[in-house]
Amino acid sequence: MDTRHLEAFLGAVDAGSVTRAASLLQVTQPTVTNRIKALERWLGATLLERLPGGVRPTTAGHSIVAPAREIVRLSGRVRRIAETSLRPQGRLCVGASESLINHRLLPLIEYLLLRYPDMDVSLRLSTPQGALAMLRNGQMDCVFMIGSGPSDEDEDLEHRDLCPEPFALVAGGRPGTRAAVSSMLVTADIDVRHCGGLLNEAEATLKAGRTLKLDSITAVKRMAESGIGVGLLPEVSVAEDIADGRLRKVVDWLPATSTHTRALWRRGDVGHPVLDAVLKAASDVVSAH
Known part of the structure; x- marks a missing residue:
């Protein structure tokens, strides 16, 4: 055949x-x-x-x-x-969420392009759930996402934590936005299986009457800025908004669940030269930022 x-x-x-x-x-x-x-x-x-x-x-x-x-x-x-010769070459499809592409992975892609010109690494925006599904069916070779611990459903996958990735609860910070904090929690870039403890802590802290999960960090920011809900987002994705006064932290929140940016790949795929090069570069580059 x-x-x-x-x-x-x-x-x-x-x-x-x-x-x-x-x-x-x-x-x-x-x-x-x-x-x-x-x-x-x-x-x-x-x-x-x-x-x-x-x-x-x-x-x-x-x-x-x-x-x-x-x-x-x-x-x-x-x-x-x-x-593949000793110099890594070939194709690799990498999936990641919006916050990680914008704030963690661009330096990694630049590093790979400069160091390994024969490698063809494509980066695809996806929700954590969608990226994991494509990883398992072979449409992606590696996924970067935010997680807090191993999942019982991930026995077929390997993962490596690269750097801490804390979350923040944020609301509108400019004058004229509603003073009262909404009881609705709005979030993105969270996979419940990997960050369920963090989500539960945020809901308990806020006493959230409702939780809305979106696919867009920008949409979550806009809802939080306009006072429609309180955003639960990675701190790295809202740092500039807080500095500019568009958003503010609702509480000085230190959750018990620690979250990290991590790389995931199929168990047994190590030995693929391009994947090994990407994982090593991620450990060197992402961990340093």
């Missing part, structure tokens, strides 16, 4: 169309069609249902999506290791 056949099948599943899959894979549409047909002949099963507007996986197709992704991922890893 040729892994290119699996890549063609997965491309059609993800894109919902053979034509769009061909564009993504940078091959012709007949090439994608022929590869999928070859895979179907090899398996003796129809994998895609042809529809007027595209394609969708059959029951048999659904059943092989996850193992097909794993085969493609492992095949790519073997290929990268075989092609």
Whole structure:
């Protein structure tokens, strides 16, 4: 079985169309069609249902999506290791939340670009939950997020804490904003499985009547600044807003749950030269900022 056949099948599943899959894979549409047909002949099963507007996986197709992704991922890893010399080279997809991209990872990316010109590291903005899901299914190779401790659900992952990442409770700081502190807690960049203790402490401190979780730090800041809610955000993401007077700390809060910026990767993936280089650079660069 040729892994290119699996890549063609997965491309059609993800894109919902053979034509769009061909564009993504940078091959012709007949090439994608022929590869999928070859895979179907090899398996003796129809994998895609042809529809007027595209394609969708059959029951048999659904059943092989996850193992097909794993085969493609492992095949790519073997290929990268075989092609990699002593100087790290190749592709790596990294996922991170908004606060870490803006305040922690830009120096890391600059460092990698200057030190390893043959490396192709792409950085994708994602929620912690979305990034972990993509890490597990092979769409990402490494994830940076904020966490407070190991999760029982993460036995398939390894992690390394890079630096402390404390949170702050903030509200509007400019004259004219509501003086009374809202009882609604608004937050972003928190994964409940990894920072659940911190969230519970914030809700208890604020006596929050409601907690609203958003995907955007900017939206949380605006809600806090306008007095709609109290923001629970990493201190590094609100330091400038506090200094400029747009936001203020609601309480001098020192939670018992300590949180850190951490890198996560699939257990067993160490030995991938590009991943090892990124993890080492993260320890050197992120820890220093």
